[in-house]
Amino acid sequence: KNQVEQSPQSLIILEGKNCTLQCNYTVSPFSNLRWYKQDTGRGPVSLTIMTFSENTKSNGRYTATLDADTKQSSLHITASQLSDSASYICVVSAASNYQLIWGAGTKLIIKP
Amino acid sequence: EAQVTQNPRYLITVTGKKLTVTCSQNMNHEYMSWYRQDPGLGLRQIYYSMNVEVTDKGDVPEGYKVSRKEKRNFPLILESPSPNQTSLYFCASSWTSGRDEQFFGPGTRLTVL
Numbered sequence: 001k002n003q004v005e006q007s008p009q010s011l012i013i014l015e016g017k018n019c020t021l022q023c024n025y026t027v028s029p030f031s032n033l034r035w036y037k038q039d040t041g042r043g044p045v046s047l048t049i050m051t052f053s054e055n056t057k058s059n060g061r062y063t064a065t066l067d068a069d070t071k072q073s074s075l076h077i078t079a080s081q082l083s084d085s086a087s088y089i090c091v092v093s094a095a096s097n098y099q100l101i102w103g104a105g106t107k108l109i110i111k112p
Numbered sequence: 113e114a115q116v117t118q119n120p121r122y123l124i125t126v127t128g129k130k131l132t133v134t135c136s137q138n139m140n141h142e143y144m145s146w147y148r149q150d151p152g153l154g155l156r157q158i159y160y161s162m163n164v165e166v167t168d169k170g171d172v173p174e175g176y177k178v179s180r181k182e183k184r185n186f187p188l189i190l191e192s193p194s195p196n197q198t199s200l201y202f203c204a205s206s207w208t209s210g211r212d213e214q215f216f217g218p219g220t221r222l223t224v225l
Contacts, residue, residue: 100157
């Protein structure tokens with residue numbers, strides 16, 4: 001069964017610190033993996049997309065990695081800011097039918 | 113401004129009273145979909161549409177209907193709402209398929225008493 005699991009469920013860190021969020025998936029065949037940021041009460045917004053051939057991609061202070069062999073992805077946030085407080089959702093697209101499998105998200109809280 | 117709009121943003125209703133949540137996008141996207149989001153669960157797709165007059169069931173279609181008569185609009189219809197449909201609903205659109213970046217609306221918080 002195609003699944004996406006994210007860890008941790010929630011995370012609290014101090015402003016200025018770094019953190020890494022994890023996403024493991026069992027989706028096959030794999031098309032791509034996206035990370036979305038969802039502020040409280042708002043719709044998700046795409047941060048980055050990872051395709052099969054990409055290992056690392058950066059978007060400002062956000063760096064996503066993908067290991068297609070182990071079916072794992074991570075999102076690293078550098079020098080966290082209060083505005084980074086949000087839920088971060090990993091979603092994997094299946095190549096066979098472009099079905100989207102959504103993770104439950106990691107709720108990140110940045111404390112001053 | 114490129115956007116997806118939803119109305120209403122908040123709705124409290126009673127069991128069995130038909131309701132419609134509207135969704136409109138101004139980006140000329142072919143693909144549109146509806147999701148519900150419940151605490152502790154990921155986004156779950158209700159219905160999606162690949163183009164005008166083409167709709168298909170997602171993961172949780174029971175109790176919902178949709179239509180796609182125009183490219184920009186994709187309303188979600190609850191013919192007889194029940195309390196288990198209390199949720200946060202999002203409409204989203206993308207260029208051609210779910211594989212593309214999804215652009216989400218602001219959400220509709222529905223409470224069914």
